[in-house]
Amino acid sequence: MFWNIKEIDAPELARWLEEKPGAFRMIDVRQPHEVAAGAIPGAESVPLHTLPARLHELDRDQTLVLVCRSGNRSAQACAFLQQQGFDKVYNLRGGMIAWTAANQADGLPQAV
Numbered sequence: 508m509f510w511n512i513k514e515i516d517a518p519e520l521a522r523w524l525e526e527k528p529g530a531f532r533m534i535d536v537r538q539p540h541e542v543a544a545g546a547i548p549g550a551e552s553v554p555l556h557t558l559p560a561r562l563h564e565l566d567r568d569q570t571l572v573l574v575c576r577s578g579n580r581s582a583q584a585c586a587f588l589q590q591q592g593f594d595k596v597y598n599l600r601g602g603m604i605a606w607t608a609a610n611q612a613d614g615l616p617q618a619v
Contacts, residue, residue, distance in 0.1 A: 517609035
């Protein structure tokens with residue numbers, strides 16, 4: 508999709524959650540009703556359309572992992588953040604669909 512977007516897959520994100528707590532920030536760019544249906548523990552809800560107005564809440568030096576349903580909106584968010592000077596942004600490849608599938612197959616942490 509976006510050739511310059513760094514991606515992380517669900518099993519690697521699960522390892523980060525276990526091994527690097529506090530070393531990164533997870534931003535869920537889905538709509539509130541989507542997040543209410545289930546989210547990765549610790550993910551903060553910042554709907555994609557609000558990201559430009561909330562840019563001041565993000566630290567350019569912090570590693571950010573962006574999450575959405577399928578990975579498309581979060582890839583858009585990553586591209587936008589890169590345009591704004593953020594270098595440490597990662598897209599969850601496959602989004603919540605991949606997270607849920609990996610959870611069922613590999614026993615990753617449940618969406619809450």
